Amino acid sequence: MKPASPIGILGGTFDPIHFGHLRLAQELAEGLSLREVRFTPAGRPPHRTQPFASAQQRLEMVRLGIAGNPLFVLDEREIFKPAPSYTVETLLDLRSETGAAQPLCLLMGTDAFLGLTSWHRWRELFDLAHIVVAQRPGFPGLGRAAASMEPELRDMLNRRLANEPAALCDAPAGAIFVQPITALDISSTQIRAGLAAGQSPRYLLPDAVLDYIQTNELY
Numbered sequence: 001m002k003p004a005s006p007i008g009i010l011g012g013t014f015d016p017i018h019f020g021h022l023r024l025a026q027e028l029a030e031g032l033s034l035r036e037v038r039f040t041p042a043g044r045p046p047h048r049t050q051p052f053a054s055a056q057q058r059l060e061m062v063r064l065g066i067a068g069n070p071l072f073v074l075d076e077r078e079i080f081k082p083a084p085s086y087t088v089e090t091l092l093d094l095r096s097e098t099g100a101a102q103p104l105c106l107l108m109g110t111d112a113f114l115g116l117t118s119w120h121r122w123r124e125l126f127d128l129a130h131i132v133v134a135q136r137p138g139f140p141g142l143g144r145a146a147a148s149m150e151p152e153l154r155d156m157l158n159r160r161l162a163n164e165p166a167a168l169c170d171a172p173a174g175a176i177f178v179q180p181i182t183a184l185d186i187s188s189t190q191i192r193a194g195l196a197a198g199q200s201p202r203y204l205l206p207d208a209v210l211d212y213i214q215t216n217e218l219y
Contacts, residue, residue, distance in 0.1 A: 005035035006103035006168045009094065009129070011078070011087060013188070014041045014058050015051040016213060017065040018205040020186035022072075024134050027181045028107055029071045032132065032165045037107070038075040038094075039066055046084035046120065052192060053218050055079045064208040086120040091128035103172050104129035110142065117150045126160065130168050130175045136183045142176075195219040 010025050017039075025037040041058050044050065051058060059079050066072035077093060078085040087106065094104060106129045113133045116122050125131065133142060142161075146154050162168070162175040191201045196219060202210060213219065 004102055004169070005033055006105045006130070007094075007098065008032070008034040008037040008105045008107050008132070009040055009075075009090070010037055010107045011040045011042060011085075011090070013045055013048070013051045014039070014062050014065075015053050015188050016058070016061045016191060016205060016209055016218070018186050018188060018191060018201075018209075019203075020184045022065060022069075022206070023184055024109075024181055025072060025107070026069075028105075028132060028134060028179055031179050031181075032105065032168060032177075034071070034105065036071055036073050038073045040075040040077065040090060041079045042085040043079045043081045044084045046086065047115075047118065057212075057216060057218060061209050061212055064212055065206050067208065088119075088121040088124050088128070091125065095128050101172055103168055105132045105168055105177075106130070107132050107134065109134050110136070110145070113142070114145060114149065114153075117153050126156065126174050129173050130162075130171075130177060132168070133176065133178045134181045135178050136181060142178055192219045 008028060014021065028034065029037050039062050041062050043055050059076065063074055066074060078090055106125060110133055142157060146157060157176055160174060160176045162177045165177060167175045168177060186204050191204055194201050
């Protein structure tokens with residue numbers, strides 16, 4: 001029986017969504033043969049200040065940003081939760097829906113991975129999903145960053161690092177895989193600051209998202 005294609009999960013505030021998010025998701029979906037990537041905007045992120053745009057506005061921007069791409073799916077399970085959005089709870093929900101055998105891949109950048117020990121019930125993440133780290137050119141690889149990692153995270157990396165994307169199909173969870181991606185130095189913070197200064201962020205994010213921002217006078 002052919003292994004099931006993994007499902008990718010990409011969380012974030014998406015305040016606003018931009019081409020950095022979208023290109024990362026596209027390259028990981030193609031490079032890892034993901035069935036789909038679920039964009040999961042956070043309602044109340046516990047590790048950062050509250051978003052500038054409302055939950056409904058950020059949800060709509062993600063909807064506009066991913067429109068027309070059959071690989072991308074909008075997952076609304078976190079956005080309207082009154083309590084903080086914890087990734088482990090989202091993965092538990094997904095695991096109950098998809099079944100024990102379905103491979104799940106939690107997609108994140110290097111910085112997020114290096115801070116993983118600060119996440120709520122972070123050890124349980126490996127029981128629920130693989131972790132895929134998107135590695136941009138010019139940024140230190142996980143091997144070079146290992147010396148500065150928390151010891152337990154470094155041990156996890158040493159034990160769980162996979163060398164081939166096929167490992168993400170061979171088991172439903174538990175591996176760490178690093179995938180190089182194109183360097184797009186775009187951030188939501190940069191876009192908001194530019195808008196506040198009267199600069200156009202055109203070509204940093206989809207036109208439909210920019211039109212929504214301008215129509216609703218965001219940021």
